[in-house]
Amino acid sequence: MFASTSQKVSTALSLFRVTCTGILLLSFLPTILYSQVYNGNATLTKKVNANGVSSNGLNGITSGVSGTPGVRGWFYFNITSIPPGSTITSATLNYPTASGTQNSSSQANQLNALSFDPQTLSGTALYNALVNGATNVTNLFTGRWSGTHPLALNTNGPNGGNVPTATNLKNFIQARVNVGFNYLAFSLVRGSNNLYNFQTPSLTVNYVPPPPCTNPPVAGNTVINPSNACPSTLRTLSLNGATFGAGQTYQWQSSPNNLTWTNISGATVAQYQTNITTNSFYRCVVTCGSSSTSASAQATVNNYLTCYCNTSYPNGCSSGDEIKNVTITGTTLNNNSNCSPGSYNFYTSPVHNLTKTVSYTLQVTLGSDAIGQHAAAWIDYDQSGSFEVSELVGNQTTSVGPNGTAVFNFTVPATAVNGQTRLRVRGGDDVPINDDESCGNTSSPWGEAEDYLINILTPAPCNDPPVAGIINGPDSVCTGTNYQLNATGFSTGTTLQWQSSVNSGGPFTDIPGEISAILSVTNAAADFYYVLKVTCIDSAFTVVKPVTIKQSVNCLCPQPTITIVLLTMKLPMLRLVF
Secondary structure (H helix, E strand, O other), X not given: OEOOOOOOOOOOEEEEEEOOOXXXXXXXXXXXXXXXXXXXXXXXXXXXOOOOOEEOOOOOOOOOOOOOOOOEEXXXXXXXXXXXXXXXXXXXXXXXXXXXXXXXXXXXXXXXXXXXOHHHOOHHHHHHHHHHOOOOEEEEEEEOOOOOOOEEEOOOOHHHOOHHHHHHHHXXXXXXXXXXXOEEEEEEEOOOOOEOOEOOXXXXXXXXXXXEOOOOOOOOEEEEEOOEEOOOOEEEEEEEOOOOOEOOEEEEEEEOOOOOOEEXXXXXXXXXXXXXXXXXXXXEEEEEOEEEEOEOEEEEEOOHHHOOOOEOOOOEOOOOOOEEEEEEOOOOOEEEOOOOHHHEEEEEEEEEEEEOOOEEEEEEEEOOOOOOOEEEEEEOOOOOOOOOHHHEEEEEOOOOOXXXXXXXXXXXXXXXXXXXXXXXXXXEEOOOOOOOOOOEOOOOOEOEEEEEEEEEEOOOOOOOOOOXXXXXXXXXXXXXXXXXXXXXXXXXXXXXXXXXXXXXXOOOEEOOOOOOOEEEEOOOOOOEEEEEEEEOOOEEEOOOEEEEEOOHHHHOOOOOOOOOOOOOOOOOOOOOOO
16 A cells, blocks of 8 residues: 655755866756655655556655556656766766665566656556667666665666666766756666665766857757657757857747747757647757757647547446436536446547536536445646646545436636537546546546547627626525525626625625636625626626525524324224114
């Protein structure tokens, strides 16, 4: 079992000192993105299993790989302080081991250098790359590590041997610095039966800064990695065959047609990372006194509708852990279903329309299992081919019970991109679903996922002045009660804003974030008065809706009514015969 608390450490730490030889010595602590504690041991790194599920961790103090076989971990160093073109003289990558480690006599461990950014791959793709040894994965060391000595990849090799390993590390760093990369990534794969608790890895690099840049510089060729990918994939732009030197500057440019070029704001490093959402060309202007421009390269983008990640439920949905109905009120979506093969179904037709700025209610009816019934849903509003946490429609974190229905009220944002996109619904899960678990496994091995095609529309032009409509809901409630107000009859194509006041005559102020037709109020504690502001160009306001607190005597449980029914009985007639 493992802990589920996570922490993200976004900035690497760098320590600098100048040696007597004039060589700058840098010691780095890695940027540890996510981590996991297994069996109570403080072992941290980002880990991914064969199902593509990344595990989250406890803190940002230590790093390593531990746990069951089949887990692959990686870590990350920020090396922006090493100037591109520097000469690497030596490097040491050190893993001090903690107590309680256990070595394997049957299977070796591996340390790999990654020529790709692990953040750009899905969990499954990353796992496969680390397991299969892709062309951009370099094995630095394979062997068995002692549980009492650190693994130091330096001139003495790991645990005092193997000079080629240190050479491989140096060559890897040199190749990355030569092309201006600003990070180093490594993966750590433990052998079967190994248990290692590494303290935070450290990297020490000795280097000689490059000489002054050459005028005119050579810009070389633009390299885009990967050249073809989905919109949500982070791409790396770098230079091949360029000269590097102190004082040299960079400006990346983009073009839709390889003719008209625009500077990319902030893209002023030799190696630049960005998301690319449309087919575009890229080049870099390299300046040392005069300027040269790299040969351009094109980045192509896959259709986002083909980019969505897979879901997985190892134990399936046949035990009452299913989605039985998905409905969005006011639309054509009202779909009854049973447990699907593979616990997943993509309903490609019909396409269901949603209008920007309009509020809807999504209802997800779940299966009969009594252990737990949870649900969550996402809509890819930006058409990136992925479901971000910011695109969460709703998350039912408490079980709705057997055959229960999760209800999510949501408003399509005005910033949503017009056209077709996907709605993803997950449900039937025994335990709550995390907001970021739209892909792969969830925290429950039981459940089901369904995808639907959604078409985002621009609202029809509103009429001005608008009609405000009316507010429906209770007039009075008991203290501590939760209640809802629902606005109807207002003009379409308008924006909404709920306002409240403690006085019937105002002043009324906006309730932050309440811009849909439904206002939910929890734990009523005082009298409040509400209006809905409806805006086209001008604004209209509903009639004030009061919701007051009842007197306590009216909130007591009613006394039971006792009805006494007097029964009469008819006795049979007795006939005497003499």
